[in-house]
Amino acid sequence: MVTLPARIEGRHVPPSPSTYDRFDAAALTIGLGLVLVGVAVIGFLETAIGSVHFTQRIGGVGVVVVHTSFTPHGRAYLVALGFVVLFGWGVYRFSRAIVV
Amino acid sequence: MVHHVKLLLFGREWTLDLSAQLTGYWLLFLRLLVGWWFLHEGLNKYVTPGPFRAGWFLEKTGTIVSPVLNSFAGGATEAAVNVLVPLGEVLIGLGLVLGCLSRLASFFGAFMMFFFYFGEESWRRGFVNGDLFGLVLFLTIIVFGAGRIWGIDAILERTRFVEERPWLRYLLG
Numbered sequence: 001m002v003t004l005p006a007r008i009e010g011r012h013v014p015p016s017p018s019t020y021d022r023f024d025a026a027a028l029t030i031g032l033g034l035v036l037v038g039v040a041v042i043g044f045l046e047t048a049i050g051s052v053h054f055t056q057r058i059g060g061v062g063v064v065v066v067h068t069s070f071t072p073h074g075r076a077y078l079v080a081l082g083f084v085v086l087f088g089w090g091v092y093r094f095s096r097a098i099v100v
Numbered sequence: 101m102v103h104h105v106k107l108l109l110f111g112r113e114w115t116l117d118l119s120a121q122l123t124g125y126w127l128l129f130l131r132l133l134v135g136w137w138f139l140h141e142g143l144n145k146y147v148t149p150g151p152f153r154a155g156w157f158l159e160k161t162g163t164i165v166s167p168v169l170n171s172f173a174g175g176a177t178e179a180a181v182n183v184l185v186p187l188g189e190v191l192i193g194l195g196l197v198l199g200c201l202s203r204l205a206s207f208f209g210a211f212m213m214f215f216f217y218f219g220e221e222s223w224r225r226g227f228v229n230g231d232l233f234g235l236v237l238f239l240t241i242i243v244f245g246a247g248r249i250w251g252i253d254a255i256l257e258r259t260r261f262v263e264e265r266p267w268l269r270y271l272l273g
Contacts (some may be wrong), residue, residue, distance in 0.1 A: 024106055029110075039227045072223040076164045081229065086239075090207075097267035 027089035034082030038075045046070060127246035129169025131196050134237050138209060145186035154181045161187020165218045200253015202273035203242050210238035
């Protein structure tokens, strides 16, 4: 449902903060979903296939972190993308309240 | 008083029995706890001998936010970050403790926590760590807004200025 601009007694009335349309649902699903996939789903897969990251002491180097499956950078980008989608959605909702 | 809240999620209707009383207690508790966390972090940087230096963090390499962090390393930008981090933490903490501009304060808290969380090089403590929970706590306060419970936002939201500009509620509680 898309809310159109409204005016009551000459006063600007923005869309209700509780009005959610398909775009809002898609943004929330994608944003929160990406965070969950990056943190929980991939975390579960790593645990299930026995390839969780671990620390190891290597002579001359010290303690190093060993990753054997999904790269932590890839996961981090996925999780960050989720938060960026949520941020973008927040900016959209805030802007809509001002502009519409 | 229990409120029956209906919501539509993934094409199916659900109901929540939400206790306004319990929600109020919990959100106030959450706001004060998170507020004190950041207020303490900020004040601690002022009382610790020697000026606060963010250089070690801004010069980090190998993280997904390193390009952003590195662009602030050195010179006037690093000097600005050295001032803004403790000041920001104190203001965010005060905002939440007093319930003043709660959502705006939480936004900046989440912004800082985003860089602390993704400024991790090795993810030695895993992906679920204290920084992630800090980030999620700030987002939770943004979602629910807790400033109007024993907070200055309750007074601000009743002013004519805010009533005429409903979008300001996105910054208040």
